Amino acid sequence: MGVKRQNDQLVLAFPAHGKGEAPTGVGGGTEAPTAKRGTQSPAAETAHLMEEVCESANLYQAMAQVVANHGGAGVDGMRVEQLPPYVEAYGAQLCAQLLSGTYRPQPVKRVEIPKPDGGVRKLGIPTVVDRLVQQMLLQVLQKRWDPTFSRHSYGFRPQHSAQQAVAQAQEYIASGTRWVVDLDLEKFFDRVNHDQLLARVAQRVADKRLLKLVRVFLTAGVMEGGLESPSEEGTPQGGPLSPLLSNVVLDELDRELEARGHRFVRYADDVNIYVSSARAGARVMASISNFISKRLKLKINPAKSAVRRPWGSKLLGFSFTNDRQPKRRIAPAAMRRCKQRLRELTQATRGISAGQMVSEVRSYLRGWMGYFGFCQTPTVLTKLEQWLRRRLRNVYWQHWRTGRKRYTELCRRGVDPQLAKSTAGSSRGPWRLSSSRALHQALSKRYFTLLGLPSLDALLYA
Numbered sequence: 001m002g003v004k005r006q007n008d009q010l011v012l013a014f015p016a017h018g019k020g021e022a023p024t025g026v027g028g029g030t031e032a033p034t035a036k037r038g039t040q041s042p043a044a045e046t047a048h049l050m051e052e053v054c055e056s057a058n059l060y061q062a063m064a065q066v067v068a069n070h071g072g073a074g075v076d077g078m079r080v081e082q083l084p085p086y087v088e089a090y091g092a093q094l095c096a097q098l099l100s101g102t103y104r105p106q107p108v109k110r111v112e113i114p115k116p117d118g119g120v121r122k123l124g125i126p127t128v129v130d131r132l133v134q135q136m137l138l139q140v141l142q143k144r145w146d147p148t149f150s151r152h153s154y155g156f157r158p159q160h161s162a163q164q165a166v167a168q169a170q171e172y173i174a175s176g177t178r179w180v181v182d183l184d185l186e187k188f189f190d191r192v193n194h195d196q197l198l199a200r201v202a203q204r205v206a207d208k209r210l211l212k213l214v215r216v217f218l219t220a221g222v223m224e225g226g227l228e229s230p231s232e233e234g235t236p237q238g239g240p241l242s243p244l245l246s247n248v249v250l251d252e253l254d255r256e257l258e259a260r261g262h263r264f265v266r267y268a269d270d271v272n273i274y275v276s277s278a279r280a281g282a283r284v285m286a287s288i289s290n291f292i293s294k295r296l297k298l299k300i301n302p303a304k305s306a307v308r309r310p311w312g313s314k315l316l317g318f319s320f321t322n323d324r325q326p327k328r329r330i331a332p333a334a335m336r337r338c339k340q341r342l343r344e345l346t347q348a349t350r351g352i353s354a355g356q357m358v359s360e361v362r363s364y365l366r367g368w369m370g371y372f373g374f375c376q377t378p379t380v381l382t383k384l385e386q387w388l389r390r391r392l393r394n395v396y397w398q399h400w401r402t403g404r405k406r407y408t409e410l411c412r413r414g415v416d417p418q419l420a421k422s423t424a425g426s427s428r429g430p431w432r433l434s435s436s437r438a439l440h441q442a443l444s445k446r447y448f449t450l451l452g453l454p455s456l457d458a459l460l461y462a
Helices: 003-007 044-053 056-069 080-100 128-148 162-174 194-202 208-218 242-259 278-294 332-345 354-372 378-400 403-412 417-424 437-442 445-451
Strands: 108-114 120-125 179-184 222-224 227-229 263-267 270-275 306-308 318-320 328-330
Touching: 044 080, 044 128, 044 208, 056 080, 056 128, 080 128, 080 208, 128 208, 128 242, 162 263, 162 270, 162 318, 162 328, 179 278, 194 208, 194 242, 242 263, 242 278, 270 278, 278 306, 328 332, 332 354, 332 378, 354 378, 354 445, 378 403, 378 437, 378 445, 403 417, 403 437, 417 437
Parallel strands: 108 222
Antiparallel strands: 108 120, 179 270, 179 306, 222 227, 263 270, 318 328
16 A cells, blocks of 8 residues: 555455463263353443554554564555555554544455465465554454353463363363264354454443444455455454454454363364263264354364374374373474475485585474474474485485596595495485495484584473
């Protein structure tokens, strides 16, 4: 969005993506009567939230966060680097529109990204200014709403993480609830009912301007392939505010599960309920599915939802061992994705040096272990390291190309000349030779360590 165009009307769009005090569920799958909750009118202090949203400190904090998050341009083409000068020039006008209730978002730019397990996920990229306004709202609303959410909700909340959800699930399994009702909400972000969502927001907020702004976010429309279409349901993933609104919607599910005494964890639209038997799991599955469809107007994905043993299920990329004291392990699908990415990074034909390749692999593994280092099965990581070093030896061997070059490199790295000669002249392929004694000596574990390849065991969480 050119900076000039804001004189008449600034525009914004809508996105996708805390510590609650709630009763602890202690049930093992028995069904209590459906919880009934009264609603309270918003406190008088919420009648002027837009003034708080438009405070200068909140505006500049939001600007810094949007810039730090980077992200692509929306339908107007404005980039995040253009945001600071835009705020200096038009920040006052932006806040005036927010306070007067005249601000209008632009349609979100629809993009598709592949899901790890197949299919695509549709994201909506708001314009940079729309992301700014959503971030301003998020900073004010989240600090008020987050303390009211269930302590069993872990997704998109300050001081909460996927690892905490996995650890809580592990505690449930260790305590004897060794069946899981694994619920997957079908296209949740695309199917949220606007009227129900706005009604729940209205229970928390009295400022009519803010309620109107949330509504126009929801109905801003989608731009895809040059065509604009209306938004009649859903909270498009891609911006700052949608995750908070998703937690508002699913807080009702959390409270229902708590009232029934269930042990559960929820991370966004992934819900796992831990019960003591398959029969209890079947009852819970039927009852909660009915609640979700009738009360929340959402659908369960039958292909991905089931009553399972925890070690045959996955939660946020992790699974568990079938031990009396279960251990966290990396889910097979997550390990396959990791190896596929490492294969891509270690293609000998990429046209980069082996040293640069190791640098890229190191960067990827540090990020990957920052999440999966929470596992408790180091043997799996040891095997992954061994496989990766073999991949890299294969790369070196192909880069050396000729028999003479291979012989020279092996000798230079301390391999006995006779062994180097027989290996360099072998008719075996690179992958088979990558596990040979000569290459293990020339390109040892110590060599890769000195080159900067991390030991995955050393990156495990304490």
